[in-house]
Amino acid sequence: MIRLQNVRKVFNADKANEFVAIEGVNLSIDSHGATVLKGPSGSGKTTLLSILGCMARPTSGRIMLKEREITSLPERFLTEVRRETFGIVFQQFNLIKGITALENVMLPAYPNGEKHASLKKRAMELLDLLNLIGKAFSKVEWLSGGEAQRIAIARALINNPAIIIADEPTAHLDTRLSREFMEIMRQLKKEGKTLLIASHDPIVYDSTVIDRIVEIRDGKIVSSGDIP
Amino acid sequence: MGAIEKQRNILDFTLSSLGRRKGKNIALVVVYTFVIFLLASVLFFTHSLKKEAFLILQDAPEMTVQRLLAGRQDLIPTHYIDTIRQIRGVQSVAPRLWGYYYDAMSGANYTLMVNAELNDRAGEIIIGNGVSMRSMSGKRNQALRRNDIIPFKTYDGSVLTLKVRGLLPFASELVTADLILVSEADFRKLFSIANDQATDLVLNVRNAKELSTIAAKITQIHPDTRPILREEILRTYDAVFDWRGGVIFMVLSGVFFAFIILAWDKATGLSAEEKREIGILKAIGWETSDILLMKFWEGSAVSMAAFFMGIFLAYLHIFLASSILFEPVLKGWSVLYPSFRLTPYISVYHIATLFFLTVIPYTVVTIVPSWRSATIDPDSVMRM
Structure with missing residues (x-):
């Protein structure tokens, strides 16, 4: 589904503080599977996830999405690809404060021009699915960590994307909530979503939901085998 | 349909965003309203005074003849009427007291x-x-x-x-x-005042094009007179009111520049929170143009609200509260009017000018910094 060919990402190129985050990465991600990018802090997991999720462009190399080269797509088209193909759950959840949970869930779909009533209905269904219907009209700053993350998941699902990307999703959750998160991921995988998770939490990479672990160190892939 | 729904959705989000930054936006609207109020007050005031002056002079005689004595106006003998009436082209001459x-x-x-x-x-x-x-x-x-x-x-x-x-x-x-x-x-x-004297004489002529010729003839026959044409008075009134309006504008230009600085600072200085939000919106699939559209609606909502409130307050000030703020500067000719209320005259041209000088620049000013923020890479939000 996604193929990276010899991808390299350099920050502050040609400056004294030049930093190579990703070096010579070749990686193929298949549909309907669950892949974990595993590695210590600073290994390049988040950068690789950003490139896979069309949020950043590589300095060199190519990205193919469903056999379509998207490396050099203009920003407008890349945004469209990102909106339609990826749902993203951030490490800090990144919900917008001051508005309700429901509005947060609806936000990614606003540029699509869908009727407000039908969009609201879909958002409510998602909140219901994640047992958050009672929190729909609560401001997000009033929610607990687990609730905030489920709102972030609902937001990631609103455009019905094929791929869910999660960056360190359990970093701010306790063990019970982390297991709950993995259960939600199991459900999504069952529904046919492709999961891409960056994590160095054993609850994530040891979970039975995960099909494949890609290990990264110093910006390079050190192993990328399937779990038997 | 989709495009309209998209606008509605983004406008919806913008309005709830405005509510989230109440302090900043209320401060902006208050100052903005005050500036519009001052500028619109001056415009309404000078325009209405000019209009009033025009109304007075509309029914005024085409020509007034005064007598001068040692450079000052003096009573005019009524027998001047007979000689002036005989000038070709003069329709009527009447004394005024x-x-x-x-x-x-x-x-x-x-x-x-x-x-x-x-x-x-x-x-x-x-x-x-x-x-x-x-x-x-x-x-x-x-x-x-x-x-x-x-x-x-x-x-x-x-x-x-x-x-x-x-x-x-x-x-x-x-x-x-x-x-x-x-x-x-x-x-x-x-x-x-003796029976054979009047304050001045007023006359009408058959052909307005002959006014200056007739005036020249009157000064030839009566060198101690001064004919004044209605057009001249109108021009003087216009110049006086424009000058007075100009003085006020000069004074207010300071206020206006202070507002520009405030607007620039408030509207352009995106807080870290706002920048973070723009980053999130980009990461979840908003295009740069969607964010600019949101900022456009935001700027429009603030400036339109302030514009209409300012215009409304200026209307109350000038036409219902007797222009209490700058009556002394703009009228200032005597202790003449114990109580004075202008008849409302509003020019669409002035409202449009004010709109293009305030609402449009403000809206542009709010969009520029957002455009800079909106072009950042969406992955920056991954590192927050």
């Missing part, structure tokens, strides 16, 4: 004018609204009514009492506010 009367009781100057309709009703007067509001008879807080008696002090100190016959309709208060119409006999008695 008018002057000012200072009333020590109310501390105001009133304009006294002879009206032919009162000539067979000596002892009676018709008064303007300003006169009726501030009683000359000592009943300070009571309006004058029909049949009230007003005492006037004549040239030799004796008292002449005149009865109010009625009030003038106030189509234009600038014309009628301080006006008292009297009979010719009473006017001459008050100021001791």
Whole structure:
């Protein structure tokens, strides 16, 4: 589904503080599977996830999405690809404060021009699915960590994307909530979503939901085998 | 349909965003409203004064002939009428009697004018609204009514009492506010003016193009006269009001620049929270143009609200509150008007000018910094 060919990402190129985050990465991600990018802090997991999720462009190399080269797509088209193909759950959840949970869930779909009533209905269904219907009209700053993350998941699902990307999703959750998160991921995988998770939490990479672990160190892939 | 729904959704989000930054936005709207209020007040005020002046002069005679003595206006002998009437092109010549009367009781100057309709009703007067509001008879807080008696002090100190016959309709208060119409006999008695003299002469001509030729002929026959054309008075009024309006604009330009600095600072200085939000919106699939659209709606909502509130307050200030803030600067010709209310005249052109000078620049100013933030890479939000 996604193929990276010899991808390299350099920050502050040609400056004294030049930093190579990703070096010579070749990686193929298949549909309907669950892949974990595993590695210590600073290994390049988040950068690789950003490139896979069309949020950043590589300095060199190519990205193919469903056999379509998207490396050099203009920003407008890349945004469209990102909106339609990826749902993203951030490490800090990144919900917008001051508005309700429901509005947060609806936000990614606003540029699509869908009727407000039908969009609201879909958002409510998602909140219901994640047992958050009672929190729909609560401001997000009033929610607990687990609730905030489920709102972030609902937001990631609103455009019905094929791929869910999660960056360190359990970093701010306790063990019970982390297991709950993995259960939600199991459900999504069952529904046919492709999961891409960056994590160095054993609850994530040891979970039975995960099909494949890609290990990264110093910006390079050190192993990328399937779990038997 | 999709495009309209998209606009609606983004507008919806923008309005709830405005509510989230109440302090900043309320401060902006208050200052913005104040600036619009001041600018619109000046525009309304000068425009209405000019319009009033135009109304006065609309019915004024095409030419007025005054007599000068040692460079000052003096009474004109009525026998000048006969010689002026004989000039070709002159349709009619009539004497006018008018002057000012200072009333020590109310501390105001009133304009006294002879009206032919009162000539067979000596002892009676018709008064303007300003006169009726501030009683000359000592009943300070009571309006004058029909049949009230007003005492006037004549040239030799004796008292002449005149009865109010009625009030003038106030189509234009600038014309009628301080006006008292009297009979010719009473006017001459008050100021001791001989029967063969008048304040000035007014004349109408058959062809307006001949006005300057006729004026030249009058000064040739009577070198001690000064003919004044209506067009000249109109031009003078225009220049005076424009100049007064200009002075106020100069004073207000400081306020305006202060506003620009504030608007620039408030509107352009995106807080870290706002930048973070823009990053999130980009990461979840908003395009740069969607974010600019949101900022456009935000700027529009703030500036339109302030614009309409400012215009509304300026209207109240000028037309209902007697322009209390800059009456002394803009009118400032005498203690003439005890109470004065302008008739509302609003020019669409002025409103449009004000709109293009305030709302449009503000909206642009709010978009520029957002555009800079909106072009950042969406992955920056991954590292927050």
